[in-house]
Amino acid sequence: MQLIDKNLIAKKRNGRLMTNKILKWLFFLCTLVGLAVLISLIVDTLIDAVGYLDLHFLTSMGSSRIEEAGFYGAIIGSLWLMLVTVPVAIFLSVATALYLEEYAPENRVTEFIKINISNLAGVPSVVFGLLGLAIFVRAMAMGNSVLAAGLTLALMILPVIVVSSQEAIRSVPSTVREASIGMGATKWQTVSRIILPAAIPGIITGIILAISRAIGETAPLVVIGVPTTLLVTPNGFLDSFQAMPMQIYSWVKMPQEEYQYLAAAGIIVLLVILLLMNSAAIFIRNKFSTRY
């Protein structure tokens, strides 16, 4: 008596191998969707932008006349915005990460702070906008200024930088730490001279990625009331300002088709800036990260 029907098994096996092969290609196609979207997004935008993206566009202020409108005010405004957001966010989040990784005792307060930070990361950006509107713009009477918007964005990217800095600090091995303490260094000497320098590439990578998120963020700016047309660049932190994503948004919302081309040109400028920042982050990550 034959217990194993080899023919039947062979027949079934072919079918099973075939399904495996077909689905493998199907999964591969799923992976390609991302690439296809990226290509069509860039090509579509470039085609729209091509007639409008020139030196004039980069050096002129926004204007109600389409052929004169430029992106200069938005670029300068975004720079001003980052001048507030970046130092505030770095100061707050690196200090928080240092505390949580190096100093915090293991108790309920620390646990609560950690849970709070991961929940803060999940709060929609538009809600941060409402916070900025009620607290900074109204209660502290900053108006729709660079300062109000910059602080709002700083709070928004705080959890992102905290988490990435924590990871960077955690990846410094404890042997290095123990060696420093063993040599008689104090805790702060160890933290400031040994741990921070070792963790800095990871921290900077996280910061750059967070900043590139802040630069492209639109919703909180709309909620705070950043003006859509502004013909001057700010002179101080309490001045009103224009920002790249905000200018793009106001152009996209215009009914005339020409504004869509302006928006496309603005998008290309924004994407190039983001791409440069991301490349810088990847470069720093690969170049300076030490493996222990």
Next chain:
Amino acid sequence: MTKNYNVQEMIQKNTDNKGGAFEKSIPVILFIITLVSILATIAILYTLISQSVEFFSRESIVDFFTSATWMPYSSDPEYGIWALAMGTFKIVFVATIFAVPLGLGAAIYLSEYATDRVKKIIKPILEVLAGIPTVVYGFFAINFITPILQSIYSGFSLYNATSAGIVVGIMILPMIASLSEDAMSSVPNSTREGSLGLGATRLETTFKVVLPAAVSGIVASVVLAVSRAIGETMIVSIAAGSTPNASLDLTDPLQTMTGFIVQITSGDAAYGSTLYFSLFAVGMTLFLFTFAMNILSQWITKRFREEY
């Protein structure tokens, strides 16, 4: 002449210095800075609650949570959150239908089939896709996806749920793909090899061994992505329109909770008006939805994690 050093004295001096005020003040200072993140949460909650209370002192809270008519501009304004919430659900529905199969497919390919070289090319693409500002996605929705949809079926309005929903799906796709891939990659190879050794194909191994083991991570990633889709603002305010309605039609314009906030704040909601306070009531509802999703995601990860 040699100077006499007293080592013991020197150590004593240094040790005294070690316990100095500076060294002791560092953790305190850092702790105070850390409290800013707590303060931010308190500020968000305080803002949303206090301004919502003001809103509900003017409008009925029962109507807000039960009515499906949102007409804040009419002479007899009605504030029924369901009209806006339905808009959000429609967007999330389309986004999930689009992103979950594609995201999971991509995750399976990257984790189970792809060689390291393919991974090295695909992963940065996903990272770039995740880093594209949402206002850019909004432009893409209205200028690329909507015309395509309209050429397929002429019933699509210029602003519609499908176009915005698909693009929100594109936005959350990298998140589902990379988080699910992490979950599947953390299933140890020994289980995979055990299955393959028994004669299962890669596909059978994926579906019967890897996926069941990674299911908590995958579900958590989808829930997190849904939370992101609920809070997504610019794509829907550009491509979904500004007509609140509770219908189930995916070809018509709609308005989401986030879309309403943007519409009112980019117009002129006079400070102190009922319309101004309605922003915070909507923001509160939005916050509760996303908060519930985030908690759910964290709970799933904790509760159902398989430890190897």
